[in-house]
Amino acid sequence: xxxxxxxxxxxxxxxxxxxxxxxxxxxxxxxxxxxxxxxxxxxxxxxxxxxxxxxxxxxxxxxxxxxxxxxxxxxxxxxxxxxxxxxxxxxxxxxxxxxxxxxxxxxxxxxxxxxxxxxxxxxxxxxxxxxxxxxxxxxxxxxxxxxxxxxxxxxxxxxxxxxxxxxxxxxxxxxxxxxxxxxxxxxxxxxxxxxxxxxxxxxxxxxxxxxxxxxxxxxxxxxxxxxxxxxxxxxxxxxxxxxxxxxxxxxxxxxxxxxxxxxxxxxxxxxxxxxxxxxxxxxxxxxxxxxxxxxxxxxxxxxxxxxxxxxxxxxxxxxxxxxxx
Amino acid sequence: xxxxxxxxxxxxxxxxxxxxxxxxxxxxxxxxxxxxxxxxxxxxxxxxxxxxxxxxxxxxxxxxxxxxxxxxxxxxxxxxxxxxxxxxxxxxxxxxxxxxxxxxxxxxxxxxxxxxxxxxxxxxxxxxxxxxxxxxxxxxxxxxxxxxxxxxxxxxxxxxxxxxxxxxxxxxxxxxxxxxxxxxxxxxxxxxxxxxxxxxxxxxxxxxxxxxxxxxxxxxxxxxxxxxxxxxxxxxxxxxxxxxxxxxxxxxxxxxxxxxxxxxxxxxxxxxxxxxxxxxxxxxxxxxxxxxxxxxxxxxxxxxxxxxxxxxxxxxxxxxxxxxx
Numbered sequence: 001x002x003x004x005x006x007x008x009x010x011x012x013x014x015x016x017x018x019x020x021x022x023x024x025x026x027x028x029x030x031x032x033x034x035x036x037x038x039x040x041x042x043x044x045x046x047x048x049x050x051x052x053x054x055x056x057x058x059x060x061x062x063x064x065x066x067x068x069x070x071x072x073x074x075x076x077x078x079x080x081x082x083x084x085x086x087x088x089x090x091x092x093x094x095x096x097x098x099x100x101x102x103x104x105x106x107x108x109x110x111x112x113x114x115x116x117x118x119x120x121x122x123x124x125x126x127x128x129x130x131x132x133x134x135x136x137x138x139x140x141x142x143x144x145x146x147x148x149x150x151x152x153x154x155x156x157x158x159x160x161x162x163x164x165x166x167x168x169x170x171x172x173x174x175x176x177x178x179x180x181x182x183x184x185x186x187x188x189x190x191x192x193x194x195x196x197x198x199x200x201x202x203x204x205x206x207x208x209x210x211x212x213x214x215x216x217x218x219x220x221x222x223x224x225x226x227x228x229x230x231x232x233x234x235x236x237x238x239x240x241x242x243x244x245x246x247x248x249x250x251x252x253x254x255x256x257x258x259x260x261x262x263x264x265x266x267x268x269x270x271x272x273x274x275x276x277x278x279x280x281x282x283x284x285x286x287x288x289x290x291x292x293x294x295x296x297x298x299x300x301x302x303x304x305x306x307x308x309x310x311x312x313x314x315x316x317x318x319x320x321x322x323x324x325x
Numbered sequence: 326x327x328x329x330x331x332x333x334x335x336x337x338x339x340x341x342x343x344x345x346x347x348x349x350x351x352x353x354x355x356x357x358x359x360x361x362x363x364x365x366x367x368x369x370x371x372x373x374x375x376x377x378x379x380x381x382x383x384x385x386x387x388x389x390x391x392x393x394x395x396x397x398x399x400x401x402x403x404x405x406x407x408x409x410x411x412x413x414x415x416x417x418x419x420x421x422x423x424x425x426x427x428x429x430x431x432x433x434x435x436x437x438x439x440x441x442x443x444x445x446x447x448x449x450x451x452x453x454x455x456x457x458x459x460x461x462x463x464x465x466x467x468x469x470x471x472x473x474x475x476x477x478x479x480x481x482x483x484x485x486x487x488x489x490x491x492x493x494x495x496x497x498x499x500x501x502x503x504x505x506x507x508x509x510x511x512x513x514x515x516x517x518x519x520x521x522x523x524x525x526x527x528x529x530x531x532x533x534x535x536x537x538x539x540x541x542x543x544x545x546x547x548x549x550x551x552x553x554x555x556x557x558x559x560x561x562x563x564x565x566x567x568x569x570x571x572x573x574x575x576x577x578x579x580x581x582x583x584x585x586x587x588x589x590x591x592x593x594x595x596x597x598x599x600x601x602x603x604x605x606x607x608x609x610x611x612x613x614x615x616x617x618x619x620x621x622x623x624x625x626x627x628x629x630x631x632x633x634x635x636x637x638x639x640x641x642x643x644x645x646x647x648x649x650x
Contacts, residue, residue: 278600
């Protein structure tokens with residue numbers, strides 16, 4: 001329990017799994033020593049290929065993640081897996097088969113698996129997930145797969161700064177495709193129709209191809225997202241998916257887009273931490289100071305409107321130099 | 326175009342619909358005059374019953390919203406409807422039947438309907454939606470229905486500070502109920518199984534009742550959320566739903582929970598505006614100042630970790646007293 005940040009950092013670089021696990025727990029619990037360790041290890045991160053994986057509920061994301069990890073292991077590459085579940089800690093949706101597969105995987109010293117729930121405050125999960133990505137990156141993992149349980153806005157925010165983002169769906173009614181349409185189409189670098197042995201797979205595949213072709217893009221695209229089919233349970237299509245992930249990585253490096261993605265992720269990561277700091281600092285001011293309580297009281301009494309209240313709070317925080325460490 | 330804030334505010338209180346529409350557009354476009362009008366009208370808000378309505382895609386939320394509004398009109402109560410679609414502006418999913426119903430409604434001077442998309446920056450939609458709620462409240466609407474298109478995290482954040490929150494689902498496979506489980510169960514004050522003439526309605530109803538009974542609650546509940554069935558297309562069950570909404574309102578007032586909800590909403594509204602201010606101010610510093618750019622550059626160069634970067638940015642913002650008006 002008396003691990004110092006320096007000690008944990010040193011053991012992490014020596015590939016000590018327990019140090020990695022311990023540091024992640026400290027991050028989740030918001031322990032201040034974690035901050036120092038994160039600072040030290042930042043210099044050693046930046047080598048992993050960060051792969052995000054999201055999609056419709058029930059589309060078999062966990063199975064696909066397991067299969068991908070097994071494939072990478074067969075090539076002797078090391079893998080970190082982060083399962084993100086922003087919903088209540090009560091759900092925990094992994095199927096038994098996945099749990100067994102995950103357990104097999106987790107016996108492998110070159111695989112590191114961690115589930116993360118919404119323990120922290122609002123916005124905290126995304127910050128903590130980034131911290132864990134950075135830890136596993138410095139820990140030397142070649143691939144870090146960030147898998148989300150659902151496909152909501154929080155999940156999209158979390159995976160969209162991965163270097164390669166995979167969107168998974170499955171054959172089914174128009175509704176599922178509809179669900180993908182909603183915001184998620186823009187973030188996919190690779191689209192997968194899993195459970196491709198089910199009825200309607202070809203239809204879903206062609207619908208998806210059409211949607212990807214006509215998707216709104218901000219800039220002239222130089223990467224056309226492939227639409228692939230998979231049967232993750234049987235392992236079919238997994239090698240091809242891994243190939244597409246590597247193709248995307250080569251594209252990112254050669255086009256200079258990797259640098260852009262890294263800049264975007266750094267910026268987003270910093271802004272998220274900043275917002276979390278501000279939210280916590282403002283919460284502390286409201287809960288502990290007369291002037292903070294007074295702001296809310298005047299709002300409720302309709303004397304102070306929300307925008308002016310935010311200005312006042314910003315003033316109170318600036319006085320404190322936002323110092324909430 | 327030369328409407329001053331005072332002029333718009335005065336016309337709003339005189340029930341001028343064009344003034345309301347104009348002010349909402351100014352809010353969406355982030356025009357500074359809107360701020361002043363919002364400040365003036367705050368004193369005149371706080372009378373409406375704010376009803377949030379969310380749920381699975383395809384569950385018929387829009388139809389239900391229309392029917393509710395028609396019911397309120399039959400009782401001579403005025404209604405504001407805000408349709409929130411946090412996904413890209415490309416979707417716009419209202420069915421033709423709903424559009425016709427909405428058009429009928431929108432001919433009624435006592436109904437005000439507005440759709441809001443994700444035009445603004447990240448987090449901006451929630452702030453803008455709250456601004457519009459406050460405008461319609463001061464405009465004198467008895468009920469303000471905030472309906473979301475999807476059921477993602479952003480939607481939940483938007484409706485959870487409504488005074489009465491309705492969660493809609495429909496008969497179907499376990500998957501739909503699963504989707505409701507994820508985070509949304511906690512926020513519902515009333516649950517509706519719509520399309521209750523479909524196969525499996527009774528099963529869905531009893532599943533949902535079970536889930537509501539066993540849902541995790543933070544405090545000892547004094548309100549047990551009713552689980553109701555509806556066929557919104559035919560108008561069946563709408564009167565009962567309106568009755569439950571009024572029951573909940575009476576409960577909120579008598580239990581003192583209304584005060585708590587208002588305090589919670591004020592606090593959340595202020596924090597969201599504050600976060601948006603901070604994000605925008607930090608973005609401006611990064612885009613326009615050497616010191617801001619330098620922070621990102623050192624992050625990318627692995628000299629500066631994200632948490633220390635956020636501290637530095639907080640310092641830069643505090644120097645400027647966060648003044649981004």
